[in-house]
Amino acid sequence: MIGYTTRILQWGRQHLELLFLLTALCLLFFLPVEKKETSLCLFSLLGIGQCPGCGLGHSIYYALHLKLALSFQHHPFGIFAVLVIFIRIKQLIHLK
Numbered sequence: 001m002i003g004y005t006t007r008i009l010q011w012g013r014q015h016l017e018l019l020f021l022l023t024a025l026c027l028l029f030f031l032p033v034e035k036k037e038t039s040l041c042l043f044s045l046l047g048i049g050q051c052p053g054c055g056l057g058h059s060i061y062y063a064l065h066l067k068l069a070l071s072f073q074h075h076p077f078g079i080f081a082v083l084v085i086f087i088r089i090k091q092l093i094h095l096k
Contacts, residue, residue, distance in 0.1 A: 018092040021085055028060045056081065 012019065027040065043051040059078025062071035071078045 015092070018089065021089050021092075025060075025064070025085060028057055029064045031057060031061045033058050033061050 031040070040057045041051060041054055043049060044054065053075070055075040056078055059071045059075035060082055062068070062074060063079045063082040068079060
């Protein structure tokens, strides 16, 4: 049993970036954007206010749901960010 757990942890360390990107996309896909106060922005959660990237999470949400006009309205780089993330995930999968 110890060997199995060790292999899982080793696999997780080797694929940390892939796991992070997939987790981030899943969180953003299910982000409840109906509520204005919903955000994954650290500055917003700390009550500091908006940062230059504010709206990017909602933009990625709409891009993942193929609502491209809404995505662009929230942040012009949301669609580009989704494309870059998918390309990087593809690279990471093919590297292993």
